[in-house]
Amino acid sequence: MALEIIESCVNCWACAPLCPNQAIYEAAPPHFPHFLIDADKCTECVGDFADAQCVAICPIEGAILDELGVEMNPPGSLTGIPPERWAAAQAEIAAR
Amino acid sequence: MELPVIAQEAPKAGGCSAGSCGSSATQMNGMSDEIRVRVQDHPCYSEDAHHYFARMHVAVAPACNIQCHYCNRKYDCANESRPGVVSELLTPDQAVKKTLAVAATIPQMTVLGIAGPGDPLANPERTFETFRQLAAKAPDIKLCVSTNGLALPDHVEELAKHNIDHVTITINCVDPDVGAKIYPWIFWKNKRIHGREAAAILIERQQQGLEMLVAKGILVKVNSVLIPGVNDEHLKEVSKIVKAKGAFLHNVMPLIAEAGHGTFYGIMGQRSPNPAELKNLQDACEGDMNMMRHCRQCRADAVGLLGEDRGDEFTMDKIEAMEIDYEAAMAVRAELRAKVTAELDAKRQKAKAAHAPAAPQVVQFMPHPQKLALAGPRSGIPGRQSPARRVLMAVAGKGGLVAVHFGHAKEFLVYEASAAGAKFVGHRKAEQYCAGDETCGDGESVLDRTIKALDGCEVVLCSKIGFEPWGNLEAAGIAPNGEHAMEPIEEAVMAVWHEMLAAGKLEPKPSTAKCA
The missing domain is CATH 3.30.420.130 (Dinitrogenase iron-molybdenum cofactor biosynthesis domain)
Incomplete structure (x- = not known):
């Protein structure tokens, strides 16, 4: 049972100090600059907090996955921007 | 030092030696003499000081504990100039080195601020380590910090200890229903809280922090982002309340929102205020409060006079190559400050003597x-x-x-x-x-x-x-x-x-x- 931080992490440092297991670390190149989770240490905060702390503070949708690869903060859940609206805006910008 | 009262008198010479300004003598209207003396060489707070003195921000604080609809944590673009954007995140040691390098190279640099790119007080170790070192190594530099206020009450003691005498709190609302349209979530007591409940907590903490700072004698400036249709009318009330609680300056800034920035407001088509709307609101608030008129909405890693950014001259690789003798630099800086202060005094006296017509100075921001x-x-x-x-x-x-x-x-x-x-x-x-x-x-x-x-x-x-x-x-x-x-x-x-x-x-x- 462990969470995973993927490359969309923006390296904001918010999660690292919150981890009760010190499982979050700054990746070395080539993964730098972003953070990673040591799967051996991660407990998903069970027993410490009601919510996984990294998931609860991460500002980036989709940057943290559970062990099944499911996005813990799915698109739209943090920004409030409906995913289709985001896609439409990106398409419009790309077409400029 | 005694500073002549220049309010009510139009400055004799207009324009701006920095090539950019929002000159407003009346910005300092209503400030007590004590406050006026404290802010007179702060480029962000003093109208004529910003032509002479420079500021810098060091980007040591990446984490944030809230989300605002005008911010996108993904972006750090060299070509963008707006708050919350940086090119290079620094460790406290690097930030100190950069500050000393800039102070030695640009002797006009009097103010060091920590403004992000996240919330400085959501990164207390990094922020206070930077302040601690600078207070010891560069006592001639004024230290400032800005915050969304959520963590502020927990850090007022520490701020006072480091001799931080200016704090900026961004307060966009005092009503949770308004706040729910600006802040989608906050991180609070180990949980992500959404909506109105989140806004209510944030507002309470901001107001508490403001009161605590004022009680400590720390100067508080309040920043508000003007969001048409969301908090425009409401900001008049915000202005009244923060003034009543002792904030010395209110800075209403226009929302920056473009789809390309990837922010909620940008993507959802929330418009920015036009200059007339901004000016009208500032005028409406001015009866209650000192309004800041020359803010340039700098990046969280800006370096130089307001309206210019010399950050490119001070990237970490360039700083590493610099030899800095800060003792010598401090002497140069003191000399320059004395010269500029004398010049400013002369200018203020001249303005006082000129008895120009008391045209109220009305300055509007330049949003987009x-x-x-x-x-x-x-x-x-x-x-x-x-x-x-x-x-x-x-x-x-x-x-x-x-x-x-x-x-x-x-x-x-x-x-x-x-x-x-x-x-x-x-x-x-x-x-x-x-x-x-x-x-x-x-x-x-x-x-x-x-x-x-x-x-x-x-x-x-x-x-x-x-x-x-x-x-x-x-x-x-x-x-x-x-x-x-x-x-x-x-x-x-x-x-x-x-x-x-x-x-x-x-x-x-x-x-x-x-x-x-």
């Missing part, structure tokens, strides 16, 4: 060049002194003079001319359409955008202007004028106004006022 729909020439304070129309004029100025070629102007200073005199009302950014061979292919559209940015102005004063833009400006109803090259801006503006008056061009004609 692309979206400008300018205030009409009649948008000032109505019907005083003369029936002759007020006229907005754009000036390509530098050092207080009409000194810049139209095509080279990075921004235009906008003055409102009337029988009462020339009054600075804001600045409009312009793209330089004449930037050399490489960009000439795009010249026409850039010129068009610049002309659009000047909408509402009837005259543009510059040192020189090319044939093509001359024609385009005239076609857009803006009279180009290159006859006052190198003259003091305010004199030139008034000379043109009197010419228009003599030519019978200033009869009131409300139907032609272009209101946004």
